[in-house]
Amino acid sequence: MALSAARRLSSSSAAAAPPPKLSSLFAPRRNPKPRPPPPDSIDEPPPRKPRPRPRPLWEEAATLLRRLHEGRYLPGPDLSSVPHACSPDVVKAAAERFGHDHQVVAKWLSGSDLKKVALFGCPSVERRTVFASKRLRAFFNIQEEKICSSCKLRSSCKFVNQEVPRHNKVILSDTMRIITLFVLGAFPQELQVTAELKASVCKLLKDTINLSS
Numbered sequence: 722m723a724l725s726a727a728r729r730l731s732s733s734s735a736a737a738a739p740p741p742k743l744s745s746l747f748a749p750r751r752n753p754k755p756r757p758p759p760p761d762s763i764d765e766p767p768p769r770k771p772r773p774r775p776r777p778l779w780e781e782a783a784t785l786l787r788r789l790h791e792g793r794y795l796p797g798p799d800l801s802s803v804p805h806a807c808s809p810d811v812v813k814a815a816a817e818r819f820g821h822d823h824q825v826v827a828k829w830l831s832g833s834d835l836k837k838v839a840l841f842g843c844p845s846v847e848r849r850t851v852f853a854s855k856r857l858r859a860f861f862n863i864q865e866e867k868i869c870s871s872c873k874l875r876s877s878c879k880f881v882n883q884e885v886p887r888h889n890k891v892i893l894s895d896t897m898r899i900i901t902l903f904v905l906g907a908f909p910q911e912l913q914v915t916a917e918l919k920a921s922v923c924k925l926l927k928d929t930i931n932l933s934s
Contacts, residue, residue, distance in 0.1 A: 776906030778804050781923050785904055788930045789815045792822075809907035813898055820897035823933040827893040830928055834921035835891060836861050841918055842868045844899060844908040846878045852885060853895035859887040873911040893929070900926055 787801040794815040800807050839861050843854040858868060869881045902908050903922045914922075 816897040816901040820894035827891040837921040844902040
């Protein structure tokens with residue numbers, strides 16, 4: 722009797738066990754490795770914008786470099802035959818020192834040519850050049866608002882409409898700094914130099930060099 726009871730208990734336990742799940746009969750599925758995208762669908766970086774070509778140097782650049790070298794404002798060999806090899810910043814600083822040493826020349830320069838340069842605006846948004854241009858405009862009583870309102874460099878300039886004290890003379894170091902940028906073509910592409918302005922700049926440079934010799 723005890724044996725039959727044990728058999729009934731064993732059979733009832735077996736009947737109560739849950740049936741195996743269907744998923745347990747199969748091996749677990751592995752996730753496939755992602756395939757690389759086809760070459761056409763690979764994200765390529767956007768093409769870089771081409772850099773603007775530097776402006777060509779004016780013929781007067783050689784004359785300027787020769788004079789600065791002769792006056793020992795530019796150390797080293799005479800680079801007037803290869804003016805493109807000179808750093809515009811170095812030449813600009815040398816021309817500024819030259820103008821400081823020859824301030825007396827300024828009173829003999831053409832007022833009409835100087836005023837044309839002043840009315841053009843600033844050939845750069847660099848601080849020293851901007852204030853050199855402002856001082857030249859102040860000498861001719863040209864209002865800053867008149868120049869700044871139509872300036873193509875206005876959006877990148879930190880000194881828009883800022884006035885400066887007026888001096889009772891043209892400061893030659895300022896003038897040399899400004900015209901050197903034109904001669905070296907070291908001014909932004911947005912600015913377009915007219916033939917009339919170029920003639921004035923060249924005449925100012927020629928007269929300055931001749932009068933300082």
